Amino acid sequence: MSDATPRSADGSGKDPDPDAKTAVTVLVALAANLVIAVAKAVGGVFAGSPALLSEAAHSVADSLNEVFLLASLKRSKKAPDDQHPFGYGKERYFWSLLAAVGIFVMGGCFSVFQGFEALHTGSSEDHSGYLVGLAVLGVALLAEGSSLVRALVQVRGHAREAGHGTLAELRRGDDPTLRTVLAEDSTACLGVLFAIAGMWLHMVTGNAAYEAAASFLIGALLGYVAYRLAMESRGRLIGEAIDPVQRHELRVFLDEQPEIDTVTSLLTMRLGNDSTLVAARIDLVPGLDSEEVERVLVRVKAAMARAWPYADQIFLDVTDASAGDRARAHRDRKALEEVVAARSEDAEGDRDG
Structure with a gap:
């Protein structure tokens, strides 16, 4: 007869409740994004940097999305009732879908808009403006990197419990909340690097097209991530088989x-x-x-x-x-x-x- 060792939904031999750890991960990301959003917005206005303003929009979108994800953790645990006899577990997928839409609309679309604005009007920054913008982005990279490391540590723990590698867990992990936080933090770090490169090239050459290009890249990145997250949530919402x-x-x-x-x-x-x-x-x-x-x-x-x-x-x-x-x-x-x-x-x- 088959092995009757109890298994969790991720296929591991344990049945841990990871929601508490996930909630902490989301709260860490939310705190980091709120602080970073304010810093980026102030720095972007002071420096007149479209790339920095695009990153501010990115952080605002991520902050609102983390609120959605916290709501999903709570609402998905509601007990079954007459109207929902199978429970509210799919609430998590619904709120993750909203988070994906938020990434696209609030982050991606605003970033593309900032890119066109930079090309249309041009922008110029004095030396102090460049320094403020680059300093803000450096701090943002450290904060986003710290949040990303925490999310990766949790993913690694899930992979160890499931008995497979981290890459396999990233591809097949069951928790959409954790996957969304991980995607947000990863794109945030990459977006900051794009913004730093665009601002630095603008400073060196005096050509605002580099910052516009950075804004377009950030918008394209957010659009792609939003699409992938939305497709995953869609599959779970319409009824997806287990692994x-x-x-x-x-x-x-x-x-x-x-x-x-x-x-x-x-x-x-x-x-x-x-x-x-x-x-x-x-x-x-x-x-x-x-x-x-x-x-x-x-x-x-x-x-x-x-x-x-x-x-x-x-x-x-x-x-x-x-x-x-x-x-x-x-x-x-x-x-x-x-x-x-x-x-x-x-x-x-x-x-x-």
Whole structure:
């Protein structure tokens, strides 16, 4: 029989509650962004720097987004009710989608606008203006870097618990709140570097086009990140299956039960970070009476809930499998095994790297 070690939603052997750590990470990022936004805005007005004003808009957008993410952490924990029998876990994906929209509208669009303004009107800074702007950006880089390091440390911890590398966790991590903070901090550091380069080249050459180019780059970067985050949230909102490795574990467990002849289909959907719907159509071996069938279903569902605590909504549908159902089930399992094998090779590469 399959290993019945309890597993969390990320597939690890532990079932930690990471929300407290995530909330601290979000609060650290929020504090850093609020201070940095004010410094960038004051410095941008004083220096007349479009790149610095673009970065100020970036930090304002990130600050508002962190408020969204804090709301998601709280609202996603609400208990199920009559109107939402599966709970509010998808609130986290909704607020992450709003954060992505905020990054695009408040950060990306304003940055592009500042770039066009710089090209249209030109801008000039005196020596003290350059120094103030570069000093503000240097402090911002240190603050954003500190927030990024904290987010990376948390991601690394999740990867260690899940038994794979950091790169694999970055690609497949389940927590949209942490992923959004990490994306914001990464783009913030890169955006600051763009702004520093644009301001420095403007100072050296006297050509405002360099700062305009920096603003365009910051806007393009924010637009790309917003798109990626929005697509991830969209997938979770419309109903996304759990990781193939976890699906394979569930399928193997069901196939190994002596009373189950064939698993004709296995459907899963994320309902939140720690909640998953599992629906399986199974064909039982012949000769079981109604009471035996009931006992088998209760035992199997209880064993699944113990082994995979995140699978808190389990439905088993007993059906008579046709020859076509069996053939399709065999193809589905083979395809899933191929995906899992490919994932294992990728994980080995991440650990070796």
